[in-house]
Amino acid sequence: MSSSKHSSNQLRVGDSPLVKWLLIGLTLFLTAILLVVPLIAIFQQAFMEGAAHYFNSLIEADTLHAIGLTLVVAALTVPINLVFGVMLAWAVTRFEFPGRKLLMTLMDIPFAVSPVVAGLLYLLLYGNNGWIGSWLYDQDIQLMFAWPGIVMVTVFVTCPFVARELIPLMQQQGREDEEAAVILGASGWQLFRRVTLPNIKWALIYGVILTNARAVGEFGAVSVVSGNIRGETNTLPLLVQAQYEDYQAAAAFASASLLAMIALLTLLLKAFIEWRQERSLKIEAEKERQVTQ
């Protein structure tokens, strides 16, 4: 975030040192209690019974299987939602059509719906008693309580992220560049790759990171459709729950520590992307200044 700092002779609310340091102190205190200590506690609990125990619990067959399944789910979910997000953002920011606003609101539904409800929706439709599921059952295809169901609900839960990052940016950038490229004879794919993509690159990457983080960590929806078969349909978050409820706290936190590391990596990448964006904005502003001089 580029908080534009004002020159020191201006008088603004809350600038007196007493107020300032009081507020900063209070914020840091609350953040430490609410966010930092829990984060540390994950790793402290994971190593509670020593490093050897930690690594042993990570290489258990069930854990390795859960890691694998989680990666597969993310690897399938992210590209699907990447394509959908770009398509949707292109449609709603580049064209006017009736129902455009409604489409954008519909896209937000997965954010507002409880993940348990999301899981239930899929179970009703594709479960063995559902009207699509019963037909699939006759064809010997099982989606629910198996990995395809997990992928399907994960796609549902994470579908708004990419579009949400792209839409405000593409709206703000407008369509002039792209229209110029078309008039100059660019084909659809050239237009997207040469003009649109460079402009939305960072927002797209950020959308992917968010989608991935949520896909890896989804719990409620996945737990409804997974059937919780250890070593078969357990993703990492479900394994965390299973181990925790089996009173294997250290093992549960060891699995949780992997997810926490992914979360930390997500935050790090986000900070990096923001720093890159800020820098490119500064460089552009500098260029413009030189041109006008």
Added chain:
Amino acid sequence: MATHLSATETRPRHKRVLPGLSLSLGTSLLFISLILLLPMSGLVMQSVDMGWDRYWQVISDERVVASYKVTLWAALLASIFNGFFGLLLAWVLVRYDFPGRRILDALVDLPFALPTAVAGITLATLYAQNGWYGEILESLGLKVAYTPWGIVLAMAFTSIPFVVRTVQPVLEELSPEEEEAGMTLGASDWSVFRRVIFPALWPALMTGIALSFTRSLGEFGAVIFIAGNMPYVSEITSLMIFVSLQEFDFPAASAIASVVLMASLILLFAINIWQARYLRRLHGRS
């Protein structure tokens, strides 16, 4: 006062030159129908199949009604807390420079990035009787884990970023003139904040609180570990759906889910309309 609308709305209608309308719109509609609308229709059908009497009986069951109350109250308290904490965080991040500001800014998103089950077991462990916080609270005669307060805590944790991230951009763009005028005229910090800054912030603050509330209503993973899940006392509505499913009572699960779904859809539409209105007002003034 000139009424500018946002750039996209004032754009004169001109001939469409960009390609890909049918491809992008077609894909989007197909995707939304398959992923979203089709599964939702399944829920409606299941609920209609039950018949009104049975439906009403399920959704007005005493234990389920108790879960509505617990969920609503906990979500309300959690989002009010986040209104204060989020405003404080946004203010400190935007207005002050101090060592570690960037780390703090990054940390704000931790609750979004951390899987809810991980948050759940961690909070439950910290606040349990023998946990770091639980011990301190115990000596003060307080109990958080396995009580409704645990639900409030888990909901507050998972929805911290909403208020911060909606208030932060508005605070960044606030022009300093009015504020300086007030300060130069000798008004106190507090009265300038109350009269000048707060009125500009509150639409964003309300949006953030509403988003935080909506998210809290649906939160499941973080809550179930710390709630204790005692019938009539600390069961959330999502859990009631989950329990019905484990008993293979699909009609009951669907009935309760339809209530939750309607509540969240109404909230979502209300937030979107409210946001559109205040954005227009904001652009109209500038």
